[in-house]
Amino acid sequence: MQIRPKLHATACISLALALTACSTPNGNFPSLSKRPYESADPLAIPEATPETQTTSMPDRLIGVTQSLLARNRTGQSQFAAALPASRTSAQSAAGATFGSEGWAQAHVMLSRLDASRADSVAALGEIDHLIAVERDKGADKGLLALLGAVQTEIADTVAGQKDVLAQLFATIGR
Structure with missing residues (x-):
């Protein structure tokens, strides 16, 4: 491999200038000696404080969750009343x-029957929204679990209603 002489000469001159700049004693260069913080004891990692977890529903959410559960019960009652017919x-x-009377x-x-469960479906949407809002506010795992229990109760009701409807639609054939 042959290096062009002009390029080689330019590289050598640049290297020589760079090396001479490093050797000048008159310059405002940073010291290479240890800094005080490098000699001190290493920083101790603070012990993790256990996260406080909510164990009971806060007063501000008791009324809301009770209202959602009551709304779910209303929807289920209406559904149950319309189910036999x-x-x-x-x-x-x-x-x-198909299409007969x-x-x-x-x-x-x-x-x-599907419309009768509107309160249950609406309650599920509202508890989902409430959980999202509380999560965005930084709610702890305990509070999210308490709200999740309410959500599960309502979701189970809605899922049961949906299953019954699916069975009945299958009976008549869509």
Whole structure:
């Protein structure tokens, strides 16, 4: 490999100038001696303080969660009240032809049954939102678990209602 003479000469001159700059005693260069903090004892890592966890629902959330649970119970009561007529209608429409009177009536009944659970579905949406807000505020794991228990209760109700509706729609055939 051959290096061009002009390029080689330029590189050598640049290197020589750089090395001579390092050897000048008159300059304002930083000292290479140890700094005081480098000789001191290393910083101790503070012991982690245990995170305080909420063990009971705060007063500010008791009313809200109780209201959501009551709303869920209302939705479930309305659903349960509408279920027998809807079930009877679906069973009588089982095997009915698509679009027939019995088929259409069963679909109307199931639509009403679905609408009757609106309070439960709305309560689930509200508890989901409340948990998101509290998480954004930095709520501890204990509070999130307490709110999660309310969420689970409501979600279980909504899931049960949804399963019943799916079974009834399967009975009449969509």
